[in-house]
Amino acid sequence: MSDIEPDSEEAMTKEELQDTQPPAREPPQNASAPVAHSHTPAPITSSATTDGSIVAMLMAPKPKAKPPTSSSSASAASVPRMSHPNPFKDRMGLGAYLQDPASLPPSLVICHSAGFVAVRDKFPKATVHTLLLPRDPAVNLRHPFDALADPAFLAFVQAEVRRLRALVAAELRRRLGPYSRADAAREAVLNGEVAAGGEVQEGGGGGGGGGGEGCDAQLQPQLPPGRDWEAEVLVGVHAVPSMRHLHIHVLSRDMHSASLKHRKHYNSFNTPFLVDVADFPLAADDPRRDPKGHGYLRRDLVCWRCKRNFKNHFKELKEHLDEEFEAWKRE
Numbered sequence: 001m002s003d004i005e006p007d008s009e010e011a012m013t014k015e016e017l018q019d020t021q022p023p024a025r026e027p028p029q030n031a032s033a034p035v036a037h038s039h040t041p042a043p044i045t046s047s048a049t050t051d052g053s054i055v056a057m058l059m060a061p062k063p064k065a066k067p068p069t070s071s072s073s074a075s076a077a078s079v080p081r082m083s084h085p086n087p088f089k090d091r092m093g094l095g096a097y098l099q100d101p102a103s104l105p106p107s108l109v110i111c112h113s114a115g116f117v118a119v120r121d122k123f124p125k126a127t128v129h130t131l132l133l134p135r136d137p138a139v140n141l142r143h144p145f146d147a148l149a150d151p152a153f154l155a156f157v158q159a160e161v162r163r164l165r166a167l168v169a170a171e172l173r174r175r176l177g178p179y180s181r182a183d184a185a186r187e188a189v190l191n192g193e194v195a196a197g198g199e200v201q202e203g204g205g206g207g208g209g210g211g212g213e214g215c216d217a218q219l220q221p222q223l224p225p226g227r228d229w230e231a232e233v234l235v236g237v238h239a240v241p242s243m244r245h246l247h248i249h250v251l252s253r254d255m256h257s258a259s260l261k262h263r264k265h266y267n268s269f270n271t272p273f274l275v276d277v278a279d280f281p282l283a284a285d286d287p288r289r290d291p292k293g294h295g296y297l298r299r300d301l302v303c304w305r306c307k308r309n310f311k312n313h314f315k316e317l318k319e320h321l322d323e324e325f326e327a328w329k330r331e
Helices: 014-018 053-058 070-077 089-097 151-179 181-190 263-270 314-329
Strands: 109-112 116-120 129-134 197-201 218-222 233-238 248-252 274-276
Touching: 089 116, 089 129, 109 151, 116 151, 129 151, 151 181, 151 233, 151 248, 263 274, 263 314
Parallel strands: none
Antiparallel strands: 109 116, 116 129, 129 248, 197 218, 233 248, 233 274
16 A cells, blocks of 8 residues: 655645546447537436446446557557656546547446536545546636636536436445445345335226225335435545546545545545535635645544544554445445
8 A cells, every 4th residue: 555645735646647548439439429618408428328227337347458469568668758748748638538428438437418527537535436527628627616616607517416426326325235224124125025115196087986095096116215325425626636627526435445545635535625516606715725725635634434533644544444434334
């Protein structure tokens, strides 16, 4: 496990930045959707091919990359390396998802519309970690604080965030519901262990009976509501984004991931460094506009669940988070 933190006031490591190359594309099948230049909601088109598979494919395994051939290795070795590479080159990696998301596999793109693309975070910091990417070139390279100051665009983003949040919550339920006490009754119905409850609804036709529950009455099964998984989802932008393209994080709150490697990773989602989309527009004197001055990423490590303070002992926190995850998923 690496405890090396980035030197700048951001949460992304050099390793992550260097591994943000554009994703491989599938052969085109249909014309790409036009990029929207107005903030009018458009229907989301799923990259899945069958009904009900959006949630299931959220966590589908990614295809393994084929090992390079000797010829390709030789070709790569012949390319000269810059002695002083452009530090912003790799920060543009999210732009590869925007132009033609339909050409990318479901292992990368969750769903897309004319205005947005929802993708998996390549370095997830939780059980489910997605990014919502606005496609409009008029705003997608602006700082989130500036872009979300526009009321029309903010409303557009908030509407799409609600949809992606529901998908993330559904994926959490699919993966963790079988372990949750709050979902036990719901799981029992889904597994056929008990019958669904219901109530009789009177029909509108005349069945020739003497009133009461006529032959048009129907039993409406009711699935137990179970756990509120949407309450377990975080939504926000980083005060200092590591990538140039505007992106909104929508992720489960558990912080249970092998990609969580140092204090700044953790604090970027567990301090005011993560600004909830619901808090916009920000006031001019909002302290979150000065993340460096307030040292959010340098704060003590505090467990998001039990509030225990681990000071700067990330390894101990990481071990503790594994224990908390097991308890949290069983709530």
